[in-house]
Amino acid sequence: MYAYKKLTLVRRIDITRLKGGETVTIRCTGRRCPFKVKTYRKVKNGNRSFGCSLLRGRRLPAGTALSVRVTKPHTIGTYTALKVRRRKAPAITRRCLQPGTNKPSKCL
Numbered sequence: 001m002y003a004y005k006k007l008t009l010v011r012r013i014d015i016t017r018l019k020g021g022e023t024v025t026i027r028c029t030g031r032r033c034p035f036k037v038k039t040y041r042k043v044k045n046g047n048r049s050f051g052c053s054l055l056r057g058r059r060l061p062a063g064t065a066l067s068v069r070v071t072k073p074h075t076i077g078t079y080t081a082l083k084v085r086r087r088k089a090p091a092i093t094r095r096c097l098q099p100g101t102n103k104p105s106k107c108l
Helices: none
Strands: 007-009 013-018 022-029 037-043 046-050 059-061 065-071 077-083 091-097
Touching: 013 022, 013 065, 022 046, 037 046
Parallel strands: none
Antiparallel strands: 007 059, 013 046, 022 037, 022 065, 065 077, 077 091
């Protein structure tokens, strides 16, 4: 990830320590998003990189948000949001997804 004066370049999204069978959902909101929602089901275990083909080396303007949800039935999932800010590093928020809910909450 590289921050320019007005734009941020996100090359890829790395997800580590996958157990196998998770669903990864990546959502992009804002101007100049190359995609809206991409979902990968039954991801293999280990470390995975996403975004090389999704983001295509585009620079994202301030106000753009990327969110990544990693879920698996009957387990606590993770939610990470990246908000591109002007002249600052992107703001990153990490939360948990309780089983059966879509709303992120603070991790205990």
